[in-house]
Amino acid sequence: MENRSLHLVSPRLPAAAEELRREVRAFVADERESGRLAPPDKVGMGFSIDTTRRIAARGWIGLTWPARYGGQERSALERYVMTEELLAASVPVGAHWVADRQSGPVLLKFGTEEQKSHYLPGISRGECYFCIGMSEPDSGSDLASLRSHARKVDGGWILNGRKIWTTNAHRVHYVICLVRTSKPPASRHGGLTQFIVDVKAPGVRVSPILSMPGDHDFNEVLFEEVFVEDSAMIGKEGNGWNQVSAELAYERSGPERWLSTFRLIGELLHVLGQQAQPATRGELGRLLSHLLALRQLSMSVAGMIQQGMTPNVEAAIVKDLGTRFEQDVVRVVRDIVAVEDLTRNEGAARLQALLRHAQLWSPAFTIRGGTNEILRGIIAKGLGLR
Amino acid sequence: MSNTEAGDDAAIFSDAVQRILTDTVTALAIENAAQRKFPTALFDALAQSGVTSMLVPEHQGGTGAGISAAVAVMRAIGAAAAPGPIVETIIANVFLAKARLPAFERPIALAFAAETESLRGSANSSPLTLRDVLWGGLVDHVLIVFRDGNARIALTHRDDWIVTPGGDAADEPRDVLVSRNVPLACAEIPDGTYDELFCFAALLRSGQILGAIEWVFRRTVEFAMERKQFGREIGKFQAVQQMLAELADHALASAAITEAAALETSDVLIAAARSRLADAADAAIRIGHQVHGAIGFSREYALNFRTRRLMAWRDDYGSVPYWNQRLGERFIGLPREAVWPAITDTKAEPIVG
Numbered sequence: 001m002e003n004r005s006l007h008l009v010s011p012r013l014p015a016a017a018e019e020l021r022r023e024v025r026a027f028v029a030d031e032r033e034s035g036r037l038a039p040p041d042k043v044g045m046g047f048s049i050d051t052t053r054r055i056a057a058r059g060w061i062g063l064t065w066p067a068r069y070g071g072q073e074r075s076a077l078e079r080y081v082m083t084e085e086l087l088a089a090s091v092p093v094g095a096h097w098v099a100d101r102q103s104g105p106v107l108l109k110f111g112t113e114e115q116k117s118h119y120l121p122g123i124s125r126g127e128c129y130f131c132i133g134m135s136e137p138d139s140g141s142d143l144a145s146l147r148s149h150a151r152k153v154d155g156g157w158i159l160n161g162r163k164i165w166t167t168n169a170h171r172v173h174y175v176i177c178l179v180r181t182s183k184p185p186a187s188r189h190g191g192l193t194q195f196i197v198d199v200k201a202p203g204v205r206v207s208p209i210l211s212m213p214g215d216h217d218f219n220e221v222l223f224e225e226v227f228v229e230d231s232a233m234i235g236k237e238g239n240g241w242n243q244v245s246a247e248l249a250y251e252r253s254g255p256e257r258w259l260s261t262f263r264l265i266g267e268l269l270h271v272l273g274q275q276a277q278p279a280t281r282g283e284l285g286r287l288l289s290h291l292l293a294l295r296q297l298s299m300s301v302a303g304m305i306q307q308g309m310t311p312n313v314e315a316a317i318v319k320d321l322g323t324r325f326e327q328d329v330v331r332v333v334r335d336i337v338a339v340e341d342l343t344r345n346e347g348a349a350r351l352q353a354l355l356r357h358a359q360l361w362s363p364a365f366t367i368r369g370g371t372n373e374i375l376r377g378i379i380a381k382g383l384g385l386r
Numbered sequence: 387m388s389n390t391e392a393g394d395d396a397a398i399f400s401d402a403v404q405r406i407l408t409d410t411v412t413a414l415a416i417e418n419a420a421q422r423k424f425p426t427a428l429f430d431a432l433a434q435s436g437v438t439s440m441l442v443p444e445h446q447g448g449t450g451a452g453i454s455a456a457v458a459v460m461r462a463i464g465a466a467a468a469p470g471p472i473v474e475t476i477i478a479n480v481f482l483a484k485a486r487l488p489a490f491e492r493p494i495a496l497a498f499a500a501e502t503e504s505l506r507g508s509a510n511s512s513p514l515t516l517r518d519v520l521w522g523g524l525v526d527h528v529l530i531v532f533r534d535g536n537a538r539i540a541l542t543h544r545d546d547w548i549v550t551p552g553g554d555a556a557d558e559p560r561d562v563l564v565s566r567n568v569p570l571a572c573a574e575i576p577d578g579t580y581d582e583l584f585c586f587a588a589l590l591r592s593g594q595i596l597g598a599i600e601w602v603f604r605r606t607v608e609f610a611m612e613r614k615q616f617g618r619e620i621g622k623f624q625a626v627q628q629m630l631a632e633l634a635d636h637a638l639a640s641a642a643i644t645e646a647a648a649l650e651t652s653d654v655l656i657a658a659a660r661s662r663l664a665d666a667a668d669a670a671i672r673i674g675h676q677v678h679g680a681i682g683f684s685r686e687y688a689l690n691f692r693t694r695r696l697m698a699w700r701d702d703y704g705s706v707p708y709w710n711q712r713l714g715e716r717f718i719g720l721p722r723e724a725v726w727p728a729i730t731d732t733k734a735e736p737i738v739g
Contacts, residue, residue: 006638010645021730032723039722088726266722274719282707285714289661292654292729293643300642314638321635376631383607383630385621 005382007314009307011299016074017081024085027058037091040263041353043361044215045256046092047171049126055086055093056126061100065108069116070124080302084255084295090263094168099123101254102247103130103176106194110235110243115196119174129172133163133197133221134244141374144188144241148223149180150195157181157233159195159203159226165368169206169219175199177223178240192240195232202226213360246310251369253301253315258294258322260365261329261358265291267351268333271342280336287332290325294318313382316375323365323372330355330362395455399437403459406431407466416691419469420557424524429470429493438475439489441586446483453586454648457593461644464597464699467691469558471495471521473590477583478529481539484583485573495522497530497563498584498703514565520702523549523561530570533580540570555697585656588703589647592659595699596644598692599666602674603637605689606630610677626677633673636666654732657713664706667696 031037036051055061063079065071086093104123107115122128139146148161159179169175175197182191199206203226209218235243265287272280297318304311334355342348366372380386410428419425432438440456442448456476463472471493478494497516514530522528528547530540542565550562607630610621620626643662647655671693675682682689700706717728 006634008638008641008645010649012649025727084730085726088729262726263722266725269717269720269725270722272718276714276718278707278711281714281718282710283714284717285657285710285712286661286665288713288717288729289643289658289710290639290665292646292658292732293639293662295729296642296646297639317635317638320631321639373628376628377624379631379634380621380627383634385607385610385627385630 005313005384006317007304007309007311008297008300009303011077011296011303013077013081013299014075017078020074020078021081021085023058024060024082027054028085028089028091031089031091037089039267039350040090041350041357043260043263043354043358044217045087045094045097046090047094047168048092049095051092052095052126052129055091055096056124059124060086061096061126062104062120062124065104065120065124069108069120071120076302076306077299080255080299084259084298087255087259088262095129095172096123096126097256098132098168098172099128099130101250102132103174105250106176106234106243106247109246110194110239112231114231115234119196128174129168130174130176131166131168131172131199133166133169133175133177135165136162137164137220141371143178143244144184144192146178146180146192148177150193150228152181153227156227156229157195159197159223159228161223163221163223164218165209166206166219166221167217169199169221170208170216173199175221176234178244181237181240189241191238192244193237194234194240194243195228196234197223197226197228197232201228211361211364213357245312248370249301249305249310249312249315251315252319252375253298253305253311255295255298257319257369258291258298258325260361261326261333262291264329264333264351264354264358267347267354268336268342271345271347271351272336272340273345276340280340283332283336287325287329290321290328294322294325297321313379316370316378316382319370320372320375320379326365327362330358334359395451396458399435399440399451399455399459400462402435403432403437403462406435407462407468411466411468413686413688413691416467416469420553422524422551422559424493424521425468425470428468429472429475432472433475433491438472438491438493439479441476441480442483442489446486447489448479448483453589453651454645456590457644457648460590460593461597461600464594464695465601465692467556467598467601467688467695469556471525473587473594474520476590477587478527480583480586481529481531481575481579482541484575484579485539487541487573490527492527493521493525495519495525495528496587497522497528498580498587499530499532499534514568514570516563518552518554518560519563520554521559521561522563523547523551524559528563531575531580531583532572536574537577537580538572538574540572542570546570556691556694558695558698581653584703585653586651588660588709589651589656591699591702592644592647592656592663595663595667595696596640598696598699599640599663599670600637602670602689602692602696603633606633606674606677613679620677629673629677633669636669640666650733652732654713654716654728657709657716660704660709661706661713664700664709667700671696 062071063074150157150159181193203224205222207220208216436449439448440451444450474496475494478496479489528542547563552560554560640663644659647659
């Protein structure tokens, strides 16, 4: 890319990554044959502890981490390939997803030796799950305005406050909470600190929030005089904002940001068969061109992470484009179902159910994990406009 | 070819091409091209530097560079809005090499008969009509490629044609040529060459489109930092920032897919690049002009040299619907489990004729 502020590395997957792809495909084929992985009738990331354990048994959780913490010391590009294969096949990876993508890497980068040896081996064995405690009722896009706080006491901290939209808080072990530990100094990004909190600890209350499609993924998490030891703090006191920013490239560039509705394309093609009008072929081709381009971009970001760069702007671009693509898929598939009159075909019931669920989820794609407007602000900043 | 070799090839040409473009592609040269004056200084310099024969094997007198180096060269040429039949001559010289004929230093116009809506005909139709031939009436030679029956080429001279002048959105000549003499003398080319080189021509045009999009993106961001309204740079307004971020999205995504297609040259990735670039080009035209406001709409301001070429190029060597459908075609009939492997294993299917 010629613009100084945007970077692209031409991703060339190492042979080991292609070998891993074959292994993951064999795993997926086995899951299907054994009846554990049915063709999907819902979008979103399924949550299955059994599946997570089987994935962990292959060594695919914490793939890039040091061996002493249960990792395999493989490259970011190999992890990329493993995740895109699992997601494209709709394997339910929700239990370990956040810990593997985000919590583990944050601990590796900022955690103490004690934290690393305490949490990481359990994560990589598929036994220890995390969720993200960032958003609050009054702090969504404006995260720095958050009001949950911790005050110092002897030997630890007392947390009070409320987190919301906390995906999977009702079925994981730990939440990494971003809270205020001092009044904002000159910069409002100062004074924030990250803590690891056991969701079963006294004073923590998790209540369900049903999402628009009627699913229970979100929660509200209330913290009332929750005591955590000093050892629960991640990194430096007051450095939370910088640490959270470092997570963003992981959080925003992965294949989960453009593959949420991919299964809809697979089901559509499956039901469509050989018959398709030229306009249908054209619409599908246009959609697939966006998918193929997003995949190259996503690999490029993985390549930059591998090289030790922090491609936050490029990651924001992947998520801005990827999530809008996910919405486009729903629209195009819905139109093709109508134009090709697919409602009576064999397998149409599953396609219809999937389409209905995807349509109900689609407004969330461009909101969760940072709204597209916030992402574009980050991109504009990267271009030097602010 | 390995990535490194491609990089080396590109590096060899990059400085020379940039110098040539700076020296020869002036606003006057671009306007002259719009008045049907051939850009001789530019073209001769590119020919002398080996660009126009860069894809011809060394043992046949060319430079023997890789396709990704040629795409990189066209990216610079597109960014400069350089006029002339450059892709056409590069590809025509490869066809000549395939037929064991020597490469030309002079410009050649190129017509793929029977491939697109605008070009229909066989070597024996009487008279043969070629539409929208870029610079067709202003160069000495027109190379026609046929694929009805055996794939073959006919190298014709301007005296063989009656020319009706036409032009595209950039006012570069696109002429209608009607043959005076049929049948034409033809040379056979290997099976599969037609589609292979049609795809390569489409890919080189991708490089040119990408270069123009990236120029529009860079210039528009700069403009937003210079232009003041309401007492501050317009780039400080969130509405403008959101538009520029969207343009950045398109520029980076189209660079990613075009570079991938240039390295791998599978027809899936080439089709994806052409299809993706079309949406990016449309966004560059829309956002580039919207941010520039009235000044960008003046003939004098350099933005239109790129946006008008984007309008002309997006449907070259296969229209946008053609490439959309060609890509979609590859996925029709796949069972659900086969769809993802078709996305990742694009190398498995080389271009076939």
